[in-house]
Amino acid sequence: MAKILHVISSPRGEASNSIKLGNAIIDKIKEQHSEVAVTVRDLTKGPFPHLxxxxxxAFFTPVEQHTDENKEAIRHSNEAIKEIFDADILVIDAPMYNFGIPSTLKSWIDHIARAGITFRYTAEGPEGLIKGKKAYLAVTTGGVYSSGPMASADFVAPYLRAVLGFVGVTDVTVNRAEGFAMPDLQAEALQKGIDNITL
Ligand SMILES: Cc1cc2nc3c(=O)[nH]c(=O)nc-3n(C[C@H](O)[C@H](O)[C@H](O)COP(=O)(O)O)c2cc1C
Known part of the structure; x- marks a missing residue:
């Protein structure tokens, strides 16, 4: 049984292209596994609070000393981290918002990057503690960032790769659908992204 955690960060529901691309990635994963269980974490419904x-x-107080206030404050983080450790595969939908990721996704990341739990520093440098996971990114953009004049502003995929790698998720495959705001590209953008999915 392959356990997939599908992380959604577009609030556009059925109209969302990043969710459609993420779902298409999951459909392809299903072709490779006889049994798949999908847990959906929709960050737009019950968003994680800013830190x-x-x-x-709470993060920096040892667990055995946690007060009731600490326990409440760390609840979201513990839940999110447990969901990741429970999964084999992460599918993370990431529409580009103002050259970055949606703030809901950033808040989730702020809750899952926890010293001593998902990463630690050793004499050799930082070590990610979430081992053995595979991650797929479903990145959708109004412009085109994989090549061409806007490639220097391709911040979403490199950022997610870096922060996931930092917590130990180093096996990351990026899938994109691009050009949703570009008249010549928008009609085909989603289908092209789906056709180009790599696992
Ligand atoms: C608030 C907002 C900000 C956006 N900022 C950018 C941007 O900086 N660059 C870009 O290429 N597209 C930008 N877009 C377009 C989205 O990245 C694109 O339409 C994406 O497919 C939306 O994903 P969704 O359909 O899953 O909601 C923005 C869209 C919104 C709603």
Whole structure:
């Protein structure tokens, strides 16, 4: 049984191209496995809070000393981290918002990057502690960033690769659908992205 965690960060529901691309990736994964279980974490419904003092206090207080306030503050983070450790495969949908990722996705990342839990520093440098996972990114953009004049602003996939790698998820495949805002490309953008999916 392959356990997939599908992380959604577009609030556009059935109209969302990143969700459609993410679902198409999952359909392809299903062709490779006799049994697949999908858990959906929709970050637009019940978003993770921006990190406040209470969260940081909880992150940096040893578990055995946690107060009730610490326990409440760390609940989201523990839930999100458990979902990742429970999964074999992560499918992360990431529409580009103002050259970066949606803030809901950034908040989720802020809750899963936890010193001592998902990464640690050793004498040799940082070590990611989420081992043995495969991740697929479904990156969708209004412009084109995989090549051409906007390639220097291709921040979404490199950022996600870096931060996932930092917590140990180093096996990351990027799939893209691009050009949703470009008159010549928009009609075919999704289908082209789906046709080009690599696992
Ligand atoms: C708030 C917002 C900001 C956006 N910023 C960018 C951007 O900086 N660059 C870009 O190429 N497209 C941008 N887009 C277009 C989206 O990346 C594109 O339409 C994407 O497919 C949306 O994903 P969705 O259909 O899953 O919601 C933006 C869209 C929105 C709604």
């Amino acid at each position: 406040e003092e209470a969260h940081l206090n």
